[in-house]
Amino acid sequence: MAAISRSRRPLAAAVAVALGAGALAVTSASAAEAPLKDYELSWGIKQSYRSYVTGMAAGSFTPAGGATQAADNGAFTFAGGTGTYDSDTHAVRLGFAGSLKIASKLHGFDLTLSDVRFDSGAAEITADVTSGGTTQDDVPLADVTVTRTMTGMETRLTKEAATVLGSASYEGAAGDPLTVVQKTPPTQSPSPTGSPSSSTSPSPTASTSPKPTGSASSTASPSASQTTSPSASASETGTATQGDIADGTLGWGVKQSFRTYVVDGPAKGRITASGGATQASGNGDFTFTEATGTYDTDADTLKAAFKGAVNFKGHEANGSYGLDLTLSGLTVELDGGTGELTADVESLGKTSDDVVLAHLTADSSDLKAEDDVISLDDVTAELTKAGAQAFGGFYTEGTVLDPVDLSVALSDDAQLPDGDGNGDGGSGNGSGTGGSGDSGTTSGTTGGGGTTGSTTGGVTGALASTGSDVPTGALGAAAAVTVAAGAGVVIAVRRRRQA
Known part of the structure; x- marks a missing residue:
């Protein structure tokens, strides 16, 4: 462990040894x-x-x-x-x-x-x-x-x-x-002057407890009955205004045309949600769960990290995939209605942590809690330069992605809205199956050799903005190169940094 500086023991003991305790007793500081x-x-x-x-x-x-x-x-x-x-x-x-x-x-x-x-x-x-x-x-x-x-x-x-x-x-x-x-607290407050009635004497009782430096004089002082948990501060009405997030969900589809490209388009692949994430049926949106983080409704700031991962896999040839992209560790950070969506991006075995995928803009700059829940719907998400690189140039910077829906609970007993994702196919876990499947437990796989999933817009519509002549495997290869070169520090063995 690196050396840590700034040892700041009080000097009173040293001074007392040098000058004698009596010298300290007559100073104005000790008298106060x-x-x-x-x-x-x-x-x-x-x-x-x-x-x-x-x-x-x-x-x-x-x-x-x-x-x-x-x-x-x-x-x-x-x-x-x-x-x-x-x-x-x-x-x-x-x-x-x-x-x-x-x-x-x-x-x-x-x-x-x-x-x-x-x-x-x-x-x-x-x-x-x-x-x-x-x-x-x-x-x-x-x-x-x-x-x-x-x-x-x-x-x-x-x-x-x-x-x-x-x-x-x-x-x-x-x-x-x-x-x-x-x-x-003692029955009688200590008085440095010997007069218990002195108005300046510090008292750790409910009526005249010590007022620490920098505090507001109008606030009630601590007493034996005030054993408030340090989990959150509160407004005068008792409603928590800042603290730790107890739970929450994030609904996001990444981009509908990309899901269609993977499942029903040239990639002929599949989408797998796992680790606490689910996908709505009909190749719908994804829901990420178990939010942790902090909020401050007075400052209109929020930072929430969610569990779950989603994998896009396609362009299979002889058991290898030209497209193998996983998004996990999704985090939303908002300040005054704007912010960022970040994720860990893994492509073809190469990982870059905390890539800023999208700039976020909410309809309102105010964060308001109702029944201890903050909910934001249809938050606009625009692809960043790093996000465009993570998708191998499949979409350009500034492309509008699927909107983000966010609900976080501010207390353990708060009731979150029913989360079914807002995908095209309604609620569900993405029950379509195909391909050989991934090892381990997953929350559902959509796609494969068949055509399970939404075909809204068709393959031509899905590729219209980028050109329908993308060669097989180009997306996966480009994603691997750009993640390695331009999306942050990459390590072969993924080491997740806590949110």
Whole structure:
């Protein structure tokens, strides 16, 4: 693990040794501070990172020393928080008991986080990080958007956190929300001046709890009853305005003429949906499922990744295919009604991750949730230059693809609309079969040697924009070359980066 900089232990201990504790007692800073105790810090680091550790890395989280983890691979809680409140600067500084071991034999990492600290004045979370027998003190893990309630605070991972977690992609990424609450508030608030009636004395009770630096004075303060989960922030009406996506579906047909070309046209091939994706009957659209990601309806931003893959295969000759294209790891990112659709693209065994296939434009720039569900229908998708390369030049940049339908649930009990894809043939899993089929479990295959699937527009119509004289195998060969040369870094063995 690369060396991590910025050790920032308080200097008070050193100064006390040099000058004596009495010298510190008379300073104005110490006179303004009052002790705090019995606080808890709840933070999940980042949901996608937890999924990676316990999923792809086949690893584990092991809390100890008073730290705990919520069920179902949830957030972590560090208890026994003690520290100080500065009534002059309104800074809350707390240190917490417990440690968290994160390990994976498969991916070769073993690290421990301990001495977790929250400083509202510096607006950050730090921890000691131990790895390979070496400990780095006070590593800044996340910048925090501090609020007075100290519940559901936004976090953003630091460069040092990216080093600790083993991926540069985490630098600047949104972390899980942070909550800091007092579990057993004292009956009388501490008073640094000895006067319990002083209006400036910090009190961790519901009436006058510490107001951290940068917070809004009108917000209610934390109390023992406020053990709000850090999963989302909320508006004054109680409706969640930002947080993690609980579930969701993406409906997209890629392009109807391309599906027709593969199944009923010169490719004489088949389309296979798998891994949680399905295809509507009659060679219809695809539905990708199990969305994860984040949303913010105030900022009108959303990022959702979906499970499932779809494979287009055709131009078979002696058991080999000139066209063998797979799209997986689909991700939609929107900001103010516009955004991108990305996917991992594999062609003839060569893979490029996170290719921006299409620019997206929604009818409205506003993200609105109804019954804890955000739904967007008929989002316009236009092919990008990288997307055109991924399709081997079969379509040109700017070509309008099939529209995108998106529904994401903001809570576990939210009801998503029935998703049947909006394909030509209505609902179903693409029951047509043909060819030799792919090994493994799939959600349905359309096409093959027969003509199962939609023929709307006909073969001539499907190829009108590109020329009907595309030679057999040209699409697959061109796709392989362009993916390798122009669509990003390609690796022979696919290594999926978490969304």
